[in-house]
Amino acid sequence: MSALIRNCFLLLTLVGLPLSALAQTWENLNPQQKDALSPLSETWNSLSEKQQTNFLAITKRYPKLNELQRQRLHARMKTWSKLTPEQRERAREKYKAFSKVPKEKREEVKRMVREQQAVSASASSVPATEQNQPR
Amino acid sequence: MNIKLNTRDVGQLIERSATQLDNNILNKLQAARQNALQHQRAASHFYIPNWLGGNVLAHSHLHLPYSRAGNWGLAVLLVAVLFGGSLYWQSLNEHDHAEIDIAILTDDLPVDMYVD
Structure with a gap:
């Protein structure tokens, strides 16, 4: 049993460590993501991993937005990112x-x-x- | 003929009959006992919780072979289930947040209306 727990712990460490380093830098984003997140270009690298993940999830829906919605999104992104x-x-x-x-x-x-x-x-x-x- | 034997009598009978066995059979019995004990010792390292069927396995004649590889396999399986579950939960959460966030950020009302 102890060997099993030790093995699980080792594996979790091995899997968890690389995942914690998954935070993306601005340079690593693709052009579509950069376009959707353009108001955050200067502050992107300082955002928390969770915030980055949330914003990246938003970019997946960006192509479906109309022009007015895109303008609103860009105008409000900075304010949204500064909130706690x-x-x-x-x-x-x-x-x-x-x-x-x-x-x-x-x-x-x-x-x-x-x-x-x-x-x-x-x-x-x-x-x-x-x-x-x-x- | 109705003879009543208690456990003590049975024990004595077995002991007496064992002394009458020839050496060849005794050696074979001893070897089989050693073999069984070794097998039991190895199997006891492989713990299976009752809720996973360990209780059933303990009372059955099924013996799971213990090995390092088996232990690692079980560990990988457990970690994979944990990891998969957390990823699934995270993706559900993200999906939910992204839907609302995008609705707030593109709404007719300004963000200030929703912020304290």
């Missing part, structure tokens, strides 16, 4: 919960967010001098 694992997990839970909300309610929330974004965008486009003028 707990924040990402919480975001996933929130997304799942929000997906269960009736469609009408979801659309209403989306409309409100769009309006809010439009207001903040127009406010930021107003020159600072104009904003500071006394009334």
Whole structure:
């Protein structure tokens, strides 16, 4: 029995060690992966192995996305990569919960967010001098 | 004729009959005993848990030959099952995460809406 445990341990070490070194450098990615992950080109090598694996799984679905979705993905990738694992997990839970909300309610929330974004965008486009003028 | 024998009587009878055996038969019996003992010692190193059928094997006449190769084989099998299971679990997890991550990253709502 002890020999069996020792053998299992040896094998697990032999199999586990090379796997832990599977983290991919940016240079090792193929052109398709580089295209999908282009916003992360500078920070890729510093990402954790788990993060890299998650992003690589996303790249598999990248070809199926339309142009708008690709733009959104690229615009949000950096923000997503900077979140802590707990924040990402919480975001996933929130997304799942929000997906269960009736469609009408979801659309209403989306409309409100769009309006809010439009207001903040127009406010930021107003020159600072104009904003500071006394009334 | 109804003679009742207890275990002690049977033991004495066997001992007495053993003394009457000729040397040739005794030598053969001794060799067979040694052979059986050696076989038992080797087999006892090969442990099979009860839940894997070890209990059944222990009470049957089936003897599994012990060898280093057999032990390594079992170890490889166990590690392969563990490794395969973990890979499968990991791939399920990744698949699940990637689906949601891509949905969040391409959603109409900005990521900030889902982040605390």
